[in-house]
Amino acid sequence: MSAQPPLLLALDLTGTFVFGLNGALTAVRATRLDVVGVVTLGMMTALGGGVIRDVLIGSVPPATFQDWRYFALAFGGGIIAFALSRRLDRLEMPITVLDAVGLSVFAVIGASKASEYGLGVGPAVLLGVITAVGGGTIRDLMIGQIPTVLRSELYAIPALVAAVITVSALGLDVYGLPAALAAAASCFVIRMLGVHFGLNAPRPPGSADTGREGQPR
Known part of the structure; x- marks a missing residue:
């Protein structure tokens, strides 16, 4: 696996911290867990998708356990969410x-790593999406609710678009x-449009329109 460019590495570490923060904050809102439970769910949110990807492609031990920064940032995000949960509500949009x-x-990183390990187009795209949404799905299942990615706004679709662009770029050399930045930007724009306009993926005909759901992850 080639080293990530510094900018992508910085964004990757930032994403790990924010996923830990947001995952733990979701746990605080939805449950009565103590500090151990909240931080654990925050770390699962931040690290779960990458661990699943690495195990499936045979990259063991997973990157999370080889670079202390990922573990530390996920843990830090969970602790901050637990300690400052009431104040963080004011920062929901940021x-x-x-x-x-x-x-x-x-x-992007999930799809590119899967491709570099020799997976075909379909599996690489799938693992890109799993890397992005897997942790949040684990968290939601642990707190006993339907995964937000399956019911709220546009979340998996933007990740899918980014993964497809990444794998296509790799295939075209x-x-x-x-x-990588273009693929990430496409995901970001689609995701934020979903948040702003309350957009959802199509639902079965006749299903109730429940309106905007809570923020994922």
Whole structure:
């Protein structure tokens, strides 16, 4: 696996911290967990998708356990969410924006890493999406609710778009920092449009329109 460009690495680490923060904040809002439970769910949100990806492609031990920064940032995000949960409500939109950055970068990095390990187009795209949304899905299942990614706004679709662009660029041998940033930007824009306009993926005909759901992750 080639080293990430410094900018992508910085965004990756930022995304890890924000996913830990947002994941723990979601746990605080939805449950009566103590500090151990809140921080654990925050870390699962931040690290779960990458661990699943690495295990599936045979990259063991997962990157999370080889670079202490990921673990530390996920833990730090969880602790901050627990300690300052009431004040963080005022920063909901900034956190959502940073969460979209994390979603975008995780989708790109996940798809590119899967491709570099020799997976085909379909599996690489799938693992890009799993990297981006897997942690939040684990968290939601742990607190006993339908995963937000399956019911609220546009979340998996932007990650899918970013993963497809990434794998396509790799297949055309034009992948580099500009292509990676373009793929991440496409995910970010689609995600934020979903947040702003309350957009959702199509639902079954006749299903009730429940309006905007809570913010994912």
